[in-house]
Amino acid sequence: MNWRQSMRRLALVIAAAVVAGTMAAPALAQTGAKTPKKVDVFLYVDSVNGSRPVGAPVRPVSCTQTSNFTRGEQLVWRVFGSEAATEDILSPENVKYAYVKIPGRPSIKLNWGAHGAASNRVWFWTAPWIVPTDYPLGTATFRIVFKTETGTFGAYDHVVNIVPALKTPQG
Secondary structure, three states: OOHHHHHHHHHHHHHHHHHHHHHHHHHHHHHOOOOOOOOOEEEEEEEEEOOOOOOOOOOOOOOOEOOEEEOOOEEEEEEEEEEOOOOOEOOOOOEEEEEEEOOOOOOEEOEEEEEOOHHHOEEEEEEEEEOOOOOOOEEEEEEEEEEEOOOOEEEEEEEEEEEOOOOOOOO
8 A cells, every 4th residue: 555545545534534523513503512613634643652762772662652751752743634625635745834832842843754664654744852851740732733835724732741760670
């Protein structure tokens, strides 16, 4: 499966979610709940541990999806998205800029690229970040921001936990 097929499959999943939300709107109206607002860009965001953090040993297992990170660990955001009006997958062809806004730190640019083995490669946006040793412990909210060439915006608040490193028992 090439990246275009992967992106089309992702677009179908996103479209199914939109249809489900549209069908739920009448039920929301009956209960007095607010109807969700219209969005211009759909985003899927997750985070994984990186394989090659600077100054730390290479991890035997990396790209493990998680929302818990320790200071000094490499956090990598992974983002897929599409424009609602055109259903086009967000790529360098239609994105003006994409970044992660980090509370109390400079923003980081998201980069588009291929990931995975050549026989099963997918394309998506990523941004690696080493959690600083002085970064506050607790819940942190990072804002993912996209602006398309057509002037539409997408934003997603991704929450992770910065936790203390576990000490290994002395044997």
